[in-house]
Amino acid sequence: MRIEAGGFRRAQGSPLSSLPPFPPSFQGRAWTGDEAARRASLVSGPFRAHPQVYLDAAGPAHVAEAVAWAAEHGLSIIPRGGGTGMPGGNLGPYVVLSVADGLSGIEVDTASETVVAGAGAVADAVDRAARSTLGRRLPFLPASAAWCRVGGLVANDSAGAGTFGHGATHGWVEAVRGVDARGNDVHLTREGTSSGPLAEAMGRLANHPTLSALAAERDPEGRLPGWPRVRKNSSGYALDRFLSNGSRGQPDALQLLVGSEGTLALITEVRFRTAPIPETRGVLLLPARGPDDLVALVLELEGAGAVACEMLGRRFLEITGLRHSGPAAPLARDAYALLLVEVEGTAPEVAAALDRCQALGQRYGGPGLRARSQAESDELWRLRKAASPIIARQARQGLLSTQFIEDCVVPVPALGRFLVELDRILEAARFDAVVFGHAGDGNIHVNPLVDVEAPDWHSRVRQALEAVADLVADLGGTLAGEHGDGRLRAPFLERIWGPRLAGAFREVKETLDPAGTLNPGVIVPLPGQDPLEGLSPRPRSHP
Template sequence: MGEEVAAGPATGKGPSGFRGAWWTDVAARERFAAGSGILRWMPRAVAEAHAPEDVVALLRWAAAEGVPIVPRGGGTAMPGSNVGPGVVLVFGPGFAQVEWAGPGRLRVGVGATLAAAQAEANRRGWRFPVDPSSAPWCTWGGAVSTNAAGPRTVRFGSVRRWVEAIDLVGGDGGRRVLRRDAGGAVDAPTGFHAWAARLRADAALVRSRWPRVTKNSSGYALREFLDGDDLVDLLVGAEGTLGILLAAEIALTRRPAHEGLLLVALPDLEALGSAVAVLRPLGPATLELIDDVLLARVPSEERAAAGVPADAAGLLLVTAEGEDEVAVRATLAAWADAVRPWAAATATLTAPAALAAVWRWRRHASLRLATEYAPRVSMQFIEDCVVPVAALGAFVRGLRDILAAHELPAAFFGHAGDGNLHVNPLVDVRRPDWRTAVRAVLEATVEQVVRLGGTLSGEHGDGRLRAPYLERIWGPELVAHFRGLKAVWDPANVLNPGVKLPVPGQDPLDGLGPFETGWRPPRPVDVA
């Protein structure tokens, strides 16, 4: 289900027609003032919808009164899309359904977790291949709204590719069910077709300026809409700024019979770009990085058992899948031969217990960073940059120089095969100038990402943190199309204002901190 408010009985009365729970007491509001990221905002109220009619009533009231609505699922988002002024909207048990919708299809409620859907799919011999490590907490509302991804995105793409239909309420309070390949039968708000015509007139400009990245959760999916003329593509990844999701239908793929893991120990992160350039074209199901900062927290006996040298500067986790175990082993051996010139050592694992043990190193990365590095605080303000895969080596070199210039150690991990690294600076909040250092690193990183042709979000979304940089990443012409789309779907500007698109005067670090030594996120951390 969605978030549960543990503050006791409802403490206020919601708007007319809203029959869910409504909280205005400080305890409930404080619980939803922060998520897994570093930004904090005290909401005006917390509303728990119990039925779709509650969402319709809430949005009609919000549009009439000019009250911002902040939709929230499991609280795992990092860049501040799930916190803000106005009313935080959470979803009760009625939105947690997971239903079989026919071969290779599930219908999932906005409040269902990815783990619940995965369990149902697995029970039937299927799987949802986009598997972020936050699946136990991440809800489908958040996954669809951020175009979430995970370790297997290098082969299977992000969530958008797998969404077949969405059921949502727009900023006008109208409920719509949108399906892929609907053709001309699209139920869109007034003004949408005129906006789409203007976009198509600029199609050559949009395509020429679109970042050459393999995944992206920044901005709105203009290119995908131009390529497929499908409204679903625009609404996936919109971070609750164009509509409030109620449910979705998702596609599945069959589970493979066998999988194995190639471990590639790197002598230095300088070798990362070359190793990825060799391995990615071979078609791995995962191509993940763990750096030495995180490896140092893995017990030495576990590293030795997996064949990882004690002095490895980083480790790549490269997965092969297939129906034949012998073929999987042969694939791993061929990949090891191919990457050997850039590796300090390689090892292959096929036993399920050994695979699970190594994947825990990767999946627990954010949790370790949040809990084990006191007095330093792991801060996610440059944690989701994505660059063209060919620029990965330059990105790592440049970012290490930026961090060193400001004396900030950091952990590097994540989706190396996609050019999407989670870089978490470890900030000593006892330093009197730590806020100045954070801002300087953020600004320098934005400049580097622009120079390399990337975006600031590969899978977590823009949120409030990255919205002020949107024009620097995308340019004024594309942002004008973003704003036009927003105006059509949310004419009153009440759906998560300040997320995705900035409001006047918005600063990227609005709501930062305060932090104390040993601080950790109040919600489960997003460990994608």
């Protein structure tokens, strides 16, 4: 193993030799000291950390060796892919293990129309492989697909604009290979033909009194008691899907692993199913007069055939200047928000769906702006992506986008109240914010703009975070629709989920990783864990 920049010091000043000896067969690279901290802190979120060592494994077998080494010596492993995660689940004061370079292979299976990708493969590259070889696609990918890696995509049950019509990542995963908390191989499949000690332990876990009692109390809709009525969720463990029983009438171990944020196993390989590429698509921009009209319109758009339903909030429109110039200006000038709607199918199907959506829009704000060509569709989608240059401009003025309340999801009927109360919370904490997101799913991205030169900025961040957590809990939502809990949201687990479900999540973690080897403090909090530990807002430089 080659030790690179950072010398023989680890992050907290101890020599590398104070760590237990690495397995002699381990292949990869390691960094300690300042270089380990620099690499670990190359993340999209607003956190920094000083790991004991930063490892880059050369392949799946070496991931298993690293985990077995950590388990043997009482160390903890944090898995890392592309660093695009926001809430701090991909960095911390332990051993950071990167799979970004050593597990990037992609294979297309033409017989099953699936794609097999290593955990380090870039999500967009997997989609391109499906398109070029199968003439099919991955329709659920997030906006970060050009940078995020397959392991993180699945570990966070990520989602994107297409989730409104196609569902989140978990619905497209056919099988996963990985490594459990002791370094054993894991193989979980949708068909239930799973193998390995983790699969066996998951089978026993379903019979634990805490979980079996939850399963026995499902309501007539099949919902677990206390489970939030949201369209998507990446907070907690997916007990709703795990206890729903898979294709063989057994607990769905695969679904418990998806979205577990590297706390139950480290993913090394994923098989995805794919979807046909539609003949054409249509895009429409619809105004909403107020929060009530926004909710009413969103609730009807799915039935009209929309596969994406994105929101550009009031302050988004003001800060971007979209109210005053560009194709959206006539709509944005008097709108509370704009909805970017996409439909897909054959040309006649798309035309009919756009007609239906425009008729709905007429009732709640106006018929909107309809793209008449592919170029116009692309131009309207660019409006949705206008946040990044705005945030960069604000950073030059000393205001840093700080993602500490960036992934809330609430039941869609509660979306209007969430937005109104959010404005009050931000005003009370004296923050402006760029607000946008997946309105169709009730999932809103809030990017407060923080002046870190102000002496009270940190206390006001905490004030806003606490108030938003209370609001989301009151509305029956969660703090993570598609980005996961990470270390930021884990301390709010019981506030959001209640003691019974939070206790069930803890049973899952303690049963499957009793030593806390894998990503401790993520999903299930550690005693006294501070959600803002390591918070260090800075101009976004990664990816």
